Amino acid sequence: MTRAAAILLFLVFLALAVFVLQREETTGPLVRTRLLMGTVIEIRVADRDAGRFDAAVSEAFAEMAAIEKLMSPHLPESEISRISTATEPLPVSSETGEVLQLAADMAKRSGGAFDPTVGRLVSLWGFAEGEPRLPAEAEIAQALAGVGSGQLRIADGKVEKGSARLAVDLGGVAKGYAIDRAVAVLAAAGVEHASVNAGGDMRLIGDRAGVPWRIGIQHPRHSEKILAKLNITNRAVVTSGDYERFFEQDGIRYHHILDPRTGYPARLCQAVTVVADRAAVADALATAVFVLGPEQGMALLAAEPAEGLIVAADGSVRVTPGLEESIEWP
Ligand code: AMP
Ligand code: MG
Numbered sequence: 001m002t003r004a005a006a007i008l009l010f011l012v013f014l015a016l017a018v019f020v021l022q023r024e025e026t027t028g029p030l031v032r033t034r035l036l037m038g039t040v041i042e043i044r045v046a047d048r049d050a051g052r053f054d055a056a057v058s059e060a061f062a063e064m065a066a067i068e069k070l071m072s073p074h075l076p077e078s079e080i081s082r083i084s085t086a087t088e089p090l091p092v093s094s095e096t097g098e099v100l101q102l103a104a105d106m107a108k109r110s111g112g113a114f115d116p117t118v119g120r121l122v123s124l125w126g127f128a129e130g131e132p133r134l135p136a137e138a139e140i141a142q143a144l145a146g147v148g149s150g151q152l153r154i155a156d157g158k159v160e161k162g163s164a165r166l167a168v169d170l171g172g173v174a175k176g177y178a179i180d181r182a183v184a185v186l187a188a189a190g191v192e193h194a195s196v197n198a199g200g201d202m203r204l205i206g207d208r209a210g211v212p213w214r215i216g217i218q219h220p221r222h223s224e225k226i227l228a229k230l231n232i233t234n235r236a237v238v239t240s241g242d243y244e245r246f247f248e249q250d251g252i253r254y255h256h257i258l259d260p261r262t263g264y265p266a267r268l269c270q271a272v273t274v275v276a277d278r279a280a281v282a283d284a285l286a287t288a289v290f291v292l293g294p295e296q297g298m299a300l301l302a303a304e305p306a307e308g309l310i311v312a313a314d315g316s317v318r319v320t321p322g323l324e325e326s327i328e329w330p
Pocket of ligand 2: 171172173240282283284285286287
């Protein structure tokens, strides 16, 4: 073959490649993002002709915004804020009732490691406000007084508090619930391949057009590094980490996942990733396992229809047996 013929052939290939890539772009995945619940939410639809689901994606975002409006502790008119100031039984939406019930169940199953009544404690540390500080011991004792999910009763669409001081916080579960609601909207519209990703916490619908979704898990101490990759189909993957919101004082890291037994940040883990069918369950479990630590956390995961990966405080990694075949190490 002459040099000219070779160059011509190369150019033909190039033109073909550009053509194929352009075609891919018009029929490729639909990806949209929106800022909600203090994080970037990305919805990606990987169905053929994904563009036809644009309206469903808008509806899914609207659903997540509605959940935020009900459950945000920052909005004074949210149901969660109103529960916290209520002095009498308060009627709540079925959505808030459902999440409170799920949170109360997780509190039971985790022996109180997960506790939706930590509201006063969370406010005291100031992580939600973005200006965290180390409280005095007496303040912590005060915020803990009367705390416990046993103080919360959910019945007949009403929430009843054992003490008027009790403040509710659903920060450990509401994001997962919102993801589930978005997934329900997409699935009802006929979407078969999609991911709903809220700052690394996500749920997948189906696979990624024939292959599992590959989910990178961030290294808890090197944000630019991937600790492992998970091959996941049709499930939720949620991570709790001590690197998400924290400050350091006198060489000690203080972060936003609090141990309801001590009132201080839980000390036994750096990160916990949970894989479960529902994102709300994975979210609550990740927080619970983080507080329990590697030993008791592995025991809780073994008792639940869920898998997980735990990075202990010393950096060692534990994986539930059911997850091993889905993991790729770097
Ligand atoms: P996550 O990032 O899902 O682990 O949730 C952490 C958030 O849940 C915190 O920012 C608090 O709002 C709340 N939280 C902190 N400690 C607990 C706990 N022990 N149980 C339930 N929620 C908690
Ligand atoms: Mg959580």
